[in-house]
Amino acid sequence: MKKRFYGLLALAAILLIGVFAGLTASAKTLESAKGENVFVYAQNSAGKSVLMKIVTLDELKAISHGQLSGGLTGTDTGRDYDISTTDNYPTTQYCQARGITVPELVDYVKKVTGVKGAGALGFAGGDTLRLMATDSYGNYSRAWTYDELYGVKRYYFEGLYSSGTGWKPGWEIAGDDNSKFGLSLDDYNAQYKAADPFYADKRAVFASGTETVPILATESLSGRTTSATLVASTELGLADYIAANNGVVAGSLSKALEDTWSLRLSLPMSEADLMSAHRTAYDNFKWIYNMRLDMAKAPDIPSQGTVAAPQASFAVSGDKKTLTITVSCPTPGAQLFYSFDGAPQIPYTGPVTMDIGGRDLSASPVSFYMTAVREGWDDAGVVTARYPGMAPNFKELFSGMIGKTLTFEAADSVTPAEWGAWTGAIIGVMLKAPDDTGYITLQAGDYRIDNAAKTITFSAKLFSEPGSYSFRLQALRYATKNVSVAMKKPAPAVTALPDCELGRDIVFTFDDDGFQKGLTVYLVLPDGNRTLISPTYLDRTAAGRVTIKADWFDLSSCPITAPGTYTLEFMNSGYAPDTQEVSITVAAGTGFADVASTAWYADAVKYVRDMGLFGGTGGRKFSPDDAMTRAMLVTVLSRLAKADADALAPPAFSDVPADAWYAKAVSWGVESGVTGGVSAESFAPDAAVTREQLAAFLYRYAQSAGLALAAGSVGLDAFSDAAEVSGWASEAMSWAVGAGIINGSGGRLDPQGAATRAQVAQVMMNFSKAAD
Numbered sequence: 133m134k135k136r137f138y139g140l141l142a143l144a145a146i147l148l149i150g151v152f153a154g155l156t157a158s159a160k161t162l163e164s165a166k167g168e169n170v171f172v173y174a175q176n177s178a179g180k181s182v183l184m185k186i187v188t189l190d191e192l193k194a195i196s197h198g199q200l201s202g203g204l205t206g207t208d209t210g211r212d213y214d215i216s217t218t219d220n221y222p223t224t225q226y227c228q229a230r231g232i233t234v235p236e237l238v239d240y241v242k243k244v245t246g247v248k249g250a251g252a253l254g255f256a257g258g259d260t261l262r263l264m265a266t267d268s269y270g271n272y273s274r275a276w277t278y279d280e281l282y283g284v285k286r287y288y289f290e291g292l293y294s295s296g297t298g299w300k301p302g303w304e305i306a307g308d309d310n311s312k313f314g315l316s317l318d319d320y321n322a323q324y325k326a327a328d329p330f331y332a333d334k335r336a337v338f339a340s341g342t343e344t345v346p347i348l349a350t351e352s353l354s355g356r357t358t359s360a361t362l363v364a365s366t367e368l369g370l371a372d373y374i375a376a377n378n379g380v381v382a383g384s385l386s387k388a389l390e391d392t393w394s395l396r397l398s399l400p401m402s403e404a405d406l407m408s409a410h411r412t413a414y415d416n417f418k419w420i421y422n423m424r425l426d427m428a429k430a431p432d433i434p435s436q437g438t439v440a441a442p443q444a445s446f447a448v449s450g451d452k453k454t455l456t457i458t459v460s461c462p463t464p465g466a467q468l469f470y471s472f473d474g475a476p477q478i479p480y481t482g483p484v485t486m487d488i489g490g491r492d493l494s495a496s497p498v499s500f501y502m503t504a505v506r507e508g509w510d511d512a513g514v515v516t517a518r519y520p521g522m523a524p525n526f527k528e529l530f531s532g533m534i535g536k537t538l539t540f541e542a543a544d545s546v547t548p549a550e551w552g553a554w555t556g557a558i559i560g561v562m563l564k565a566p567d568d569t570g571y572i573t574l575q576a577g578d579y580r581i582d583n584a585a586k587t588i589t590f591s592a593k594l595f596s597e598p599g600s601y602s603f604r605l606q607a608l609r610y611a612t613k614n615v616s617v618a619m620k621k622p623a624p625a626v627t628a629l630p631d632c633e634l635g636r637d638i639v640f641t642f643d644d645d646g647f648q649k650g651l652t653v654y655l656v657l658p659d660g661n662r663t664l665i666s667p668t669y670l671d672r673t674a675a676g677r678v679t680i681k682a683d684w685f686d687l688s689s690c691p692i693t694a695p696g697t698y699t700l701e702f703m704n705s706g707y708a709p710d711t712q713e714v715s716i717t718v719a720a721g722t723g724f725a726d727v728a729s730t731a732w733y734a735d736a737v738k739y740v741r742d743m744g745l746f747g748g749t750g751g752r753k754f755s756p757d758d759a760m761t762r763a764m765l766v767t768v769l770s771r772l773a774k775a776d777a778d779a780l781a782p783p784a785f786s787d788v789p790a791d792a793w794y795a796k797a798v799s800w801g802v803e804s805g806v807t808g809g810v811s812a813e814s815f816a817p818d819a820a821v822t823r824e825q826l827a828a829f830l831y832r833y834a835q836s837a838g839l840a841l842a843a844g845s846v847g848l849d850a851f852s853d854a855a856e857v858s859g860w861a862s863e864a865m866s867w868a869v870g871a872g873i874i875n876g877s878g879g880r881l882d883p884q885g886a887a888t889r890a891q892v893a894q895v896m897m898n899f900s901k902a903a904d
Contacts, residue, residue, distance in 0.1 A: 566599025633721030
């Protein structure tokens with residue numbers, strides 16, 4: 133999967149594991165709080181998430197181990213887990229860890245819980261594990277199936293750290309996005325392998341690999357291998373550890389493991405990760421406090437009831453310096469947890485105090501996060517309370533259109549009374565436009581409040597330029613409401629130029645000089661899914677257009693393999709709407725990128741190609757406007773004659789080497805009387821053939837082949853430039869015109885003009901048909 137972020141989904145079966153971390157409630161800077169307790173939930177067949185058991189970090193440490201003899205099974209080998217990764221700088225990282233596998237965690241929970249039906253819990257196949265960290269503010273920002281974690285072989289690569297054949301920034305040939313999110317091995321092999329200058333080095337590193345498996349680390353340490361100090365104030369430098377381990381990276385941190393980063397998903401690299409230089413450090417996820425396992429089949433686990441949502445009450449001291457928060461829950465036996473940073477981790481044992489002296493509560497209200505749980509019950513999840521009161525929630529609005537009004541609407545949960553109370557207390561509305569350095573106060577005419585509709589609408593005159601607009605709404609006794617919206621330009625209509633053909637550039641135009649910047653193009657597949665057309669195969673350099681390059685059709689992974697109607701999706705987040713679909717009809721084409729099927733010479737090009745007379749000039753090109761040389765033409769005629777020139781003596785011309793690709797054709801041409809040299813010593817193989825010379829070549833060929841072509845009624849005098857035909861070529865040109873082989877253009881023969889490859893193709897087709 134390319135991005136492993138999933139929102140909160142109610143699926144058929146869910147095992148939810150929440151890791152509540154230690155007792156600090158302070159804001160996190162370089163580090164986040166570790167997990168101290170593991171809360172295990174399972175969504176039952178009725179759609180309820182039932183708490184199975186609370187497991188402490190100490191319990192998990194007690195069952196942790198090093199590498200097992202059988203990978204996922206067996207005995208502890210005594211060796212810690214080694215994980216090799218690369219990260220975003222880019223550089224290499226190493227992690228050493230002890231812990232348990234995900235299946236082991238699930239099995240342990242089944243063993244220690246007393247909840248009826250827990251035996252149905254499991255993690256296999258397509259079951260998905262979703263991960264949330266203590267600094268994720270409620271978002272499941274990583275997600276993996278069992279098959280993705282354990283269904284693919286994963287390795288530790290000591291060779292990644294080699295100073296010779298080891299990892300280098302140049303390995304990331306697939307572009308920044310693909311380095312962050314990875315490529316499949318098939319895509320790497322199809323698109324990048326042949327041109328990868330580091331392929332041999334990567335295979336050498338792969339040969340150094342030791343197979344291993346992902347774990348949930350209860351103790352670990354990681355850092356960058358290229359430094360002995362902190363890098364970017366976050367990552368430990370491991371150079372000194374490695375030097376002390378005789379230069380070997382594996383095992384260099386054995387005496388330094390800590391539980392500070394628990395729980396950590398320690399994810400080894402796959403072969404595809406290595407070959408595409410995927411920055412896998414992103415996937416080694418620290419400070420996990422919530423894990424949710426979505427099973428394929430919902431277990432039959434009855435809930436004993438729903439734990440009521442916790443409630444918080446606030447009291448401010450007389451000197452306005454201390455805030456006291458009291459939490460309650462009416463459900464008997466419920467356990468309470470709280471925090472100030474988005475992840476309730478601290479067991480609530482009594483009123484909590486907070487120093488608010490000097491704090492501007494209107495601009496920076498206190499956010500307090502709570503959860504109440506009970507084993508065997510489902511619950512309300514995380515509940516947020518704020519002091520002072522919060523402005524009503526708005527319905528999600530991410531963007532608007534420049535030159536149009538912008539309306540914010542209250543969420544459905546907001547009552548008319550709540551909305552009216554807040555709007556009645558508004559004392560100021562401010563706006564910061566994209567180019568402004570600060571906020572300006574809006575006047576009454578700049579916005580309109582509709583209490584009946586629960587909306588606030590801003591005037592179109594405020595939005596003249598695209599970009600981010602930030603609003604600040606201040607109301608007495610309420611925290612300041614801050615909201616931002618991206619105002620976008622209207623998306624131009626995308627139109628495909630006519631004559632879309634297999635193997636040729638496909639061009640799309642639009643009436644906007646900047647729309648191509650940031651434009652992403654997808655092909656919509658018949659099943660409704662879509663596949664990205666790699667930026668490598670898009671030309672977005674010209675204003676007002678984007679081109680899908682002809683080379684895209686050469687990929688084995690290209691879905692367009694036959695003529696037909698296809699749908700493309702164009703996406704640009706800087707415009708509204710940000711997505712539009714365009715249907716194109718792709719024709720079979722000629723097989724050449726520079727020969728449209730509608731070109732006057734298209735049929736002739738296909739004819740000479742199919743007859744084996746002459747083909748392209750390389751790289752899907754026919755070069756129809758290039759001049760036909762004497763060497764080319766005599767070769768074409770020798771092929772038409774199916775000549776066997778092997779027994780002929782090499783040509784006697786000084787400018788025709790015996791090993792030249794056209795030498796045998798020249799020998800045949802001289803032997804058959806089709807051609808001679810431009811002099812006794814010279815053939816001039818690279819000289820362009822004029823149209824009257826072309827007629828002479830064909831005339832002599834017809835004579836040598838004994839062809840009697842019927843003459844037509846058209847003579848040279850029908851052309852305005854007949855007098856320009858050389859005397860020696862007059863008979864041949866008359867014959868060619870009379871036989872309908874050369875037809876001229878615009879009433880002219882242009883006898884002295886160079887014959888192009890397109891013209892020769894047409895003449896050869898005319899000649900062959902006349903001969904038939």
